[in-house]
Amino acid sequence: MNPLGNIKTICKRELLAYFTSPVAYVFIVIFLLLNGFFTFMVGGFFERGEASLTNSFFMWHPWFYLFLVPAVGMRLWADERRVGTLELLLTMPIAPWEAIVGKFVASWLFLGLALGLTFPVVLTVNHLGSPDNGVIFAAYVGSWLMAGAYLAVSCITSAITRSQVVSFIISVVACLFLILAGFPPVINLLQNLTHNWQWLVSTITSFSVITHFDGFEKGVLDSRDVIFFLSVIGFSLFTTSVILRTHRTS
């Protein structure tokens, strides 16, 4: 059978599962409320007087995703194992990677939908001034890629355990590392600790999503940043498949 058809079937089922449970609606509402509050109240969108979303809107995304994306990803495999449907899914005539990709894509599309629903903020900034919409578009792409990287990490933690709560906590910690590795105070600390061993500091910071999201926020679609996010996704999904296989052999 064709892999694309299988992936589509799994993806469709997974998306439906989000919308038949309250998860999807709770997530979207909270995501939009947080975005609104931080952009206008904390980020000082009006006070800045800039026709830009970089410092008021997009800068919060790495932090929102830290808590929200693991909440979306935690059920992916943990629930499947707990209920026993994993046995059903993996005895169907499909390759395991098709199931992994199908489930990941469904959640990623869902995150994309939530992100897309923040469009009123784009309308607002366009109404008030004349921003560079290219920059905004690039930042949206970057934000979605970053969400994908977090999600792929959540896939791993979700495959490790049957418990959604455990999965959530581990993936928050893992994603926190991805952020903090590029967080300025942490970089300063690292530089002091290592007596400015630049190669070590830059190796660690190159793992940070913040470093790579930075370019997108400025409107730069750097292929290196795209490759970074895609390779985090690819590596994490591969790790997920290894974990699932290990569970079955032992």
Next chain:
Amino acid sequence: MIKVENLTKTFGAKRAVDELSFSVGRGEVLGFLGPNGAGKSTTMRMITGFIPPTGGTITVGGFDIMENPIGAKKLIGYLPENAPAYTDMTVHGFLNFAAEMRGRRGAEKSKAVQRAVEMCFLESVLHQSVDTLSKGYRHRTCFAQSIIHDPDVLILDEPTDGLDPNQKHEIRQLIRRMGEKKAIIFSTHILEEVDAVCSRAIIIDRGRIVANGTPEELRHKSDWAGAVTLRVNGMTADTVEQKLRQLRTAKKVTATASGNRVTATVFPQTAGDGDLTREVIEATNGWQVEELRTEEGRLDEVFRRITLPDTKN
């Protein structure tokens, strides 16, 4: 259709399945018996490709499950233990998903779903969410999933577990009907099911096959096979026991009295021996015999004898 050779599975130091070999052909219903933890589910999970074996080979319809898993899995319908199903879907949605996963699209898909729904009597709950279903309906929903592509091979792990007697009866009839054209393996704890459904049964204990044969052959292994039970009036238990013990083919006699009636059982020296019945009839000539019957052998007794470690040998 299914061929299992020297199948072995170890979990750490524990051998869950130990050098198992058997085969199931089309038109056969194989009953898998054994105490809990004997390795039934593990064996089924290996045949369906869910867990890889430590050693040995499994071929389904000519496809090796390790080398060509997708080819083999296409032929298999599988009902896992506890009948898992996606609880957030409706029965209809779930069966549609299963049909799509089996490569059915469009009109072919709706026909497959329709057929499975009719066979498993699911019309009344079709648009209900799976997590609101009673256990019986959930079981049948998962069963419907396993037959949705009309597979040549059916692997059913305790298909009647947790059902009420009527539902059990329905599922058994369904299995027997489908067994005419398919190769079916099903596991059970209920021994009467073996008689009702199986054409052959295997008893597994600690990962090994300890008995393999038709239900009749298995029953013949019982001490009870060919034993004669009779009820006599107007004699003491002792005299009955003494007289019956003198029979040439008798091995053991038990006799208990209640009121002025004695119920006695004579066990044959070789199980399933038909001579004993004739001898008993001759010996009891002139007695007030109220009832006399030849036992067929009891599966539960065979099962206990070969799977309980302390009564072994």
